[in-house]
Structures are given as C-alpha cells and as structure tokens.
Amino acid sequence: MTDAGMQPTLKVEGLTKRFAEHTLWSRLSFDAGPGSIIAVSGPSGAGKTTLLNCVGLLEDFDEGSVTYNEGTFRSGYLHKSRKGQRVCLRENIGFLFQNYGLVEQWNVSRNLQIPLKMKKREHRKERDERIESVLDIVGMKGSQKKKIYTLSGGEQQRIALARLLLKQPSVILADEPTSALDQDNANVVIRILCELAQQGAAVIISTHNEEIKQICSSIIEIG
Numbered sequence: 001m002t003d004a005g006m007q008p009t010l011k012v013e014g015l016t017k018r019f020a021e022h023t024l025w026s027r028l029s030f031d032a033g034p035g036s037i038i039a040v041s042g043p044s045g046a047g048k049t050t051l052l053n054c055v056g057l058l059e060d061f062d063e064g065s066v067t068y069n070e071g072t073f074r075s076g077y078l079h080k081s082r083k084g085q086r087v088c089l090r091e092n093i094g095f096l097f098q099n100y101g102l103v104e105q106w107n108v109s110r111n112l113q114i115p116l117k118m119k120k121r122e123h124r125k126e127r128d129e130r131i132e133s134v135l136d137i138v139g140m141k142g143s144q145k146k147k148i149y150t151l152s153g154g155e156q157q158r159i160a161l162a163r164l165l166l167k168q169p170s171v172i173l174a175d176e177p178t179s180a181l182d183q184d185n186a187n188v189v190i191r192i193l194c195e196l197a198q199q200g201a202a203v204i205i206s207t208h209n210e211e212i213k214q215i216c217s218s219i220i221e222i223g
C-alpha cells in the first residue's frame, strides 16, 4: 500500500477488538501511505465502523497498535494519556461520517471555521476567501449563512467535504460516506475523496458501494 522505502502515514499492527466474549476482528494489520485509498468491506455487523473508530483513536482496542507520524498508540492508551490522542486528532485525522458530524445549529461558515481556528489564527479576509473557495469546489457556493439543519443530507455531506478540504488531514476515515446520498451527491463525495488522496491524504473508507471499491488501491475484508 506504500511505495518501497516510503514511510506510511498510518500503520496498523495486530489490531484486535472484543466486546465481552465476542471477538469482532483480530490481528488486523495494514499500512496506509500518502495517496492510498483503502476500502473496508464486510457484512453488516462485521465491525467496519468500530474499526474506523479504533484507527481514528475514538475508541480503544484490545490488542495491537496504531501508529501515526507523531507516535504509536497501543491498546489501553485512552486510560494513560489523552494528550497524544488530542494532538493526533487535531493535526492528522479527518472524519467523514454517515451523519455528517456538523454542528446543526451553527451556520455553514461557522462550521467551516473550526479547522481553520485549530490550525492558526488567520486574517478574516483570507479565512473567508478560503471558505468561499472550498464551497465552490463542493458546489455549495453562497451557502455560508445557511444553518446546517436547513440543508439536505447531500448538502450537509458536501459541507463536511469542504471542512476536510480546509483541514487537509493526512488520514481521512470515511464511514459509509455515500450510503444515504443520491447518485449526484455520491459522485461529489467520490470525486473529492480522490482529490484529497491526490493531494497526499491516506483515505480509508468503509463501504458496500462497488463504485467506491473500484477507486480503491486495496480492500480490507472483515467478518
């Protein structure tokens, strides 16, 4: 998944997840380098969402490790130190969820200021220009003042994509990002994820969608 000699952006080694006596998946290992698009595939209940949550440091796992450029997170890391997790989430990881993950009561512009604020204080004009530019890319030009709850699901997912374009995370974890969308909106999601990969992100997508699997450099089957 990475070129020989190139440092992977993300390294997953021997990852195992259990709920009580039930082992969801065990000893999963894979690398993801800049530009790679990896599908996570498997039947309903196989643990695709749980895998993305574990790789994205939102949920602990029972064995193994997840390594980003900043360091390695081993099983139990959530009980030890949350600082590394917070830095990694802020600097490296971007999510694209089925429920869009936006603050519904805020308008589009305020939602899109979150990644910009996290990076550095920018001048207002430059910030607004960048927001305008990414909204144009996702086909949502002029929507800055609209409240999120007034937008359709497809429009909300476009705003979530605009947020990824602003944040430029090195790893993007997308959980069934097209499952609730019509074909036009699904095409936008696929196009932007490909662009983000071309710009150097490693993209991991849980999906049942055959079109998405076709753009992936590899597929991880679970369950």
Ligand SMILES: Nc1ncnc2c1ncn2[C@@H]1O[C@H](COP(=O)(O)OP(=O)(O)OP(=O)(O)O)[C@@H](O)[C@H]1O
Residues within 6 Å of the ligand: 019, 024, 042, 043, 044, 045, 046, 047, 048, 049, 050, 051
């Ligand atoms: N906190 C939890 N405690 C116990 N079981 C859980 C917990 N979270 C998830 N599970 C179980 O783990 C299994 C995998 O769930 P997950 O949502 O990861 O599957 P999935 O492959 O993404 O499914 P789908 O394709 O339907 O979205 C399910 O049986 C679920 O009930």
